[in-house]
Amino acid sequence: MEGASLVVQTSFLGDTVLTTPLIAHLAERGPVDVVVTPASAPLLANNPSVREIHVYDKRGRDRGLVSSLLLSARLRRRRYAAAYLAQGSMRSGALVFGAGVRQRVGFTTSAGRRFYTRRVDYLEGEHHASRLLRLALEPGVEPSAEMLRPRLFPGQAERDKVDAMLRQWGWKGESFVALAPGSVWATKKWPHYAALAALVNARVVIVGSTEDVYLASEILRAVGARAIDCAGRLSLLASAELISRAQVLVSNDSAPLHLASAVGTPTVAIFGPTVPEFGFGPLAPRSVVLGVTTLGCRPCDRHGPQRCPLGHWRCMREITPRHVADVVQALTAPSARLPTSAH
Numbered sequence: 001m002e003g004a005s006l007v008v009q010t011s012f013l014g015d016t017v018l019t020t021p022l023i024a025h026l027a028e029r030g031p032v033d034v035v036v037t038p039a040s041a042p043l044l045a046n047n048p049s050v051r052e053i054h055v056y057d058k059r060g061r062d063r064g065l066v067s068s069l070l071l072s073a074r075l076r077r078r079r080y081a082a083a084y085l086a087q088g089s090m091r092s093g094a095l096v097f098g099a100g101v102r103q104r105v106g107f108t109t110s111a112g113r114r115f116y117t118r119r120v121d122y123l124e125g126e127h128h129a130s131r132l133l134r135l136a137l138e139p140g141v142e143p144s145a146e147m148l149r150p151r152l153f154p155g156q157a158e159r160d161k162v163d164a165m166l167r168q169w170g171w172k173g174e175s176f177v178a179l180a181p182g183s184v185w186a187t188k189k190w191p192h193y194a195a196l197a198a199l200v201n202a203r204v205v206i207v208g209s210t211e212d213v214y215l216a217s218e219i220l221r222a223v224g225a226r227a228i229d230c231a232g233r234l235s236l237l238a239s240a241e242l243i244s245r246a247q248v249l250v251s252n253d254s255a256p257l258h259l260a261s262a263v264g265t266p267t268v269a270i271f272g273p274t275v276p277e278f279g280f281g282p283l284a285p286r287s288v289v290l291g292v293t294t295l296g297c298r299p300c301d302r303h304g305p306q307r308c309p310l311g312h313w314r315c316m317r318e319i320t321p322r323h324v325a326d327v328v329q330a331l332t333a334p335s336a337r338l339p340t341s342a343h
Ligand code: SF4
Pocket: 187, 272, 273, 274, 295, 297, 298, 299, 300, 301, 307, 308, 309, 310, 311, 312, 313, 314, 315, 316
């Protein structure tokens, strides 16, 4: 057995989910510890590949130099054999350099690359789960679909919570479609979820954070008792458990899409200002990506701007609820042919 590995991933929630294949691969060699943000740490609960989680609140209480030095000192005591920089800032690089980790692996494009002892190409167009896994693969090794599968581990507490939540809304075991209308970036929020909910021929369950409560209320107004509102009421792992029970998830290019990839729920992924070629498309079987492929302005931003720079926001407005409902319908009928990915 080799020595313990350290994985540093302090980006967004979805990035943490997509780091789980790398963690699982490293765990075959020896113990794996992870540095993550407070928001992402719950995603790694119950994960059998993770030995220890170091929570690093880089934008909050650990913002200052002293906190970074203290974490570095704590990591130094663990004597890691290697560190994998899944998030590539100078600060993360300095953290593991200061921790005395001998082997430090990250991407050639990362800001913190001067701290790395081995640099791996960041392959544009490749799925991000694959890019991250390549940090630990031998050059030339192609990851299989099974190796790329993200992994989350909802436990009994999450199952009980979801059971109670669904019962509270009068659910009696009927099939449902999950809707995740939120995103951190305004232009990535498809504006027609309420209209879609009215067209879907099943109960709809709304997934999201407390920031998505107003979007959930629009859906509730559109379909009344047919909707079950879980926005802001479930932890990330409980949300993954809930999505695992859905026939289909409809999501923007945001974290719930990656939760569905981890639990294998077919996904309709709606991409507006971003494109799946950035590496963040769905990995669940029978998933479909929708986007207005004829627009010359797409993609206009790596993350999605808060406002459309051209003012018309056609990349999202022109994806119609009827079209998305038809795709949902096709995905819920297992024998049906899947529609094309482009809109
Ligand atoms: S510029 Fe184009 S891709 Fe960007 S938000 Fe506007 S419509 Fe969408």
